[in-house]
Amino acid sequence: MDGIFGWLGDHGAHQDLIRHMGRAACLSPEGLLQQHSSQVLGVAACSRFGKADIHVENGLAAALHGRPRFLDDELAQIARDQNPAMAVAYGWLRFGEKLPTLMHGNFAFAVIEPLKKKACLALDRVGAERLCYAQRGGHLVFGSSVQNVAAHPAVGRSIDPQAIYDYLYFHTLPAPRSLYQGVRKLLPGQIVTLKNGTLSSGFYWQADYAAVDADFDSHRRDFRAILDQAVRDADAPVTAAFLSGGTDSSTVVGALTAARQAPVDTFSIGFDAAGFDEMEYARCAAERYDSRRHEYYLKPADIVTAIPVIAREYDEPFGNASAVPTYFCAQAAREAGFERMLAGDGGDEIFGGNVRYAKQRLFETYARLPALLRHGMIEPLTLLPGLSSRFPLAKLKSYVDQAKVGLPLRLESYNFLHRTPLEQIFATDFIDAVDPSAPGAALSEAYERTASDHYINRMMHLDLKFTLADNDLRKVGTMTEAAGIEVRYPLLDDRLVAFANHLPVDYKVRGQKLRWFFKEALRDLLPEQIINKTKHGFGLPFGVWSTQYAPLGELVGDSLADFKQRGWIRPAYLDHMLAMQRGPHASYYGVMIWLTMMLEQWLQANEH
Template identity: 40%
Template sequence: MSGLCGWFNLPSKDGGDADATLARQRLARMAAPLTRFDGSDVQAIAGADAGAAIAARPDSAHLYREDGLLIAVWGQPTIAGTAEGIGERLAALWPEQGALSCAALSGAFALCILDSRQGIALLAVDRYGTRPMLIQPTPKGVLFASSADAMLAHPAADATLDHQAIFNYLYFHMVPAPGTMYRQQQRLLPGEYVRYGRGGMERGRYWEMRYLEQESAPWSRLRPQFLELMDNAVRETLAGHQVGAFLSGGTDSSTVVAMLSRAGTPARTYSIGFDVDGYDEMDYANVAVHAFGTRHRALYVTAEDVCAAVPHLSAVFDQPFGNASAVPAYYCARMARADGITRMLGGDGGDELFGGNARYAHQAVLSRYERCPAALRQLVLEPALFGLLADSQHALPRKARSYVRQALVPLPARLETYNLLQGYGPGQVLEAAFLATVDSTAPARVLDLADWPSRHLSQINRLLALDMRFTLADNDLPKVNKACELAGLEAAFPFLNDGLVAFAARLRPEDKLRGTRLRHFFRAALRDTLPRAILNKKKHGFGLPVGHWLHTHAGLRNLAGDSLSDLKRRGIVRPAFIDALLDTHLAAHPPYHGTMVWVLMMLEQWLQLRAEARRSHEEVRDELQIRQG
């Protein structure tokens, strides 16, 4: 694991903490968790009022110091096309541009600028949230870290769990930013900065996605421009690394592999399969392997592999994480690491830029109902479906009622029509005492806040913007990053190249979704690059047959049963619901109810591991308090 951590204290009249040895020890404690998986070297600077440490490969660690100014950047960003002298360049921009200095950076990064001369700290992450940053105010200043474990290694960190975050996890299967699992900690959003000083803490954005919906260019110019940008985006990930690529056989991963195969030696690719009907995508991956002549390795993941991976995945995530496809991502990354690969390329971001998720087409169909005349809807269709035909179980009226019910729910709430927690009912799932401590309407507001800046856009771009901020930054990128981290290598995402993102933002809405056809421009532009079988396949990815294995495999079922038995004692989930879930619901519909079993199991696994971490944090805090007298 690599990352960035440190603190900033407002200068005090007595000169701050004069114990330089203690400051260095605290910084070393914070940095230690960042080296856990890859043994990265640590560079650190600790002073009276500020300290920062980076654990990373030399080309991903940028540390600069001059009198009263400390700059640390984790990642491989560029300024004006070069990665040389990142710290010095930021130091030159800082006096004039302040927080907007971050806008000069391209690529993946997390940074801190600690200016003791002005009593100001600036913390920021890259435009797409590829690199995380957590922050926590303290009585003296602010703590920051790219990992919760690093944050909790400081004695001033607050390790109190947040009930609202647990509820949000059960709703979304992850904890959306800016929330974290800890009450006093927050996470930066993509393209966001935090400026801390005597006036308090100010959050702002130095960059945001701008969709230029009215621009258009001829196909003869767009297609070669896109192919060149895609090719350059992949090539820019190669420098200094042994590179491999995830290959699911979908359009995004296959596009990355197609471009990688042009870069010289045969591309190294990695796939995961499942010996379960409806889940195995290995045939499509093999189509790409043969088309591009890659050096390929594949692994069929079993239920035993899942059991072995669960404790490790629980340990690497800062929050409980309910996306089971982290398991195959981890096994892919582990294969690559064994081959000497140091960086894995993922196709994440393609869906959110070019319109690849099936729900975009589904929402387009639902939105057609809004265009029906109000009189027809309110005086004819709805009275008929929910009045005269309310009890009819014939297929046509039943499907029509379902369609209208969904269409009547406004976006973005409509995206959660099939939400598991809503489907069961929070009161059926959660203990009344726990439910009384949380706001059950908070997830809807999280979605509204994420959706608000793009409500003036076309529906497809509105959905893409929401997914860039929410699905990609809070779910997909952490999944791949943490799976790679656990395997001891790093991930890179060519689709999130600034030039390619800007290109996608200029495409017309109908180039992304034409009727119900997804990726209209993307598929057409790659017609001569990707095999037809891949261009025409339905989206799948590295989905895991969790429900099937929970129903059929004793080992995984026992792991889940033991975890949920322990969860019963925490006062969060009702024991009666857990019993019904395991004894009745799972057998009735394994794919549907298996997802909730997995989500609850990963919550309990995470809570067990973090209980040990919190005890360690309390011991460190007590020890340092004793030493301070």
């Protein structure tokens, strides 16, 4: 993998430490490792894809990972004529903490001034890249990977029990928490500064949801122009595109085809399992744009192949099972000779495409009913003896119970860890070591931080952080890189994100219609079949296949048997999950089994 890492603080054996930190994060041996160290600092960059660099001059060190676009003309010229890391160094001297506001695109950077004992870390607006840090024993340590930072002797690898709980709750480890105690991760749009030994953090950018007053045609013209430019800027030689058959990937392929005025190579994944395959939609889009179609049908054996890859490539436990098809799709592109791919991630989170946005409108309506009607008539109905458990009152009771839970916690009503008492799932010592309310507090913090009072905008802001930055971008970015592919996200171009944020709320979700403006503005580009399709996703039939394919089932059984020794989840509950998965609940329990299996596989692959 590519990345940057380093430290500020007195430490001997600098070269040995740089090599140690680099090996800890499995930095690509094919990448060029650039490094610089002195008595009080070290910086290094490994760049297989040419997107990481360092610059050291006059006592200042800058490390950059990503492909930023500098808005200042002088810095843009330095980046173009010299290198982007030099532009970061010069930009810091000129603009100080204002520098990241003058950068667009994907980036993470660190600037260190050892003589002044100052440092600055910053991450791009959507969290396409990643940056971690720790302050320990007079050292500030940073790195693209949690493993970089934890490998520094001042930090160490002490697993945080709360991180294990958060992983099982979210299926990933959302920033700022990391797997290790004392190691933190920057949030999208965040800047962290060190001055006089004190760390402080804030946001140099926050999503602005103030609606711009314009008619549909004006918005549509602006949207199409920005989309066209974003796709053109993301395109490069030897680039292909993901094509799932969803609205976003189809939009990217259609816009790229129009920009090139030539067919595009597209890569799609299919599943030979009822309810999971969407290849017909991918083919529909490919036919519309006359794409050069590449298809691969995933098999159960592929999951067995992918599991050790996932365990090795992620710097923390990662439980999104769709990492498997992502990896094989990217691998197919690499084998076909491609070096880059465009992905459609982000459209749902900025244009209002997630089903829960429309669903929550129904619950929010209940809160606006007169209190007398809610408390005096509806809620008593749900408590009628002998009737409240029967249809339709049972349905009404479920609706009322959920409506009474405020956002964003209501979104987690069906979370696996809310469906069963924690005492039945976890060992007592583990429960005593964690705060089960911490995930809810993290969700509420991001939800309340939104620069809008409207619940739709607040849910979208929440998803930008938890669904996109913490999950989907980690999934796609890590798996494409593991396959030898660099990925770019044209729908997350800063100009497009800003445009979408400024749309009126009912342009995003109109009644029960998701992405109303997006679909209306692209009716001439997207096939009607895709505009009207039901949202599906890039799922994986793991729960079913693990009961049908013996090698996969054996891997599951062995992993959970080993996991029992960790003492976190009760062995009886692990056995219960396996038994339930073999019955009619294969998909439901398969999710938790996958999470647990991947946690054990990751721990085995990364225990040092």
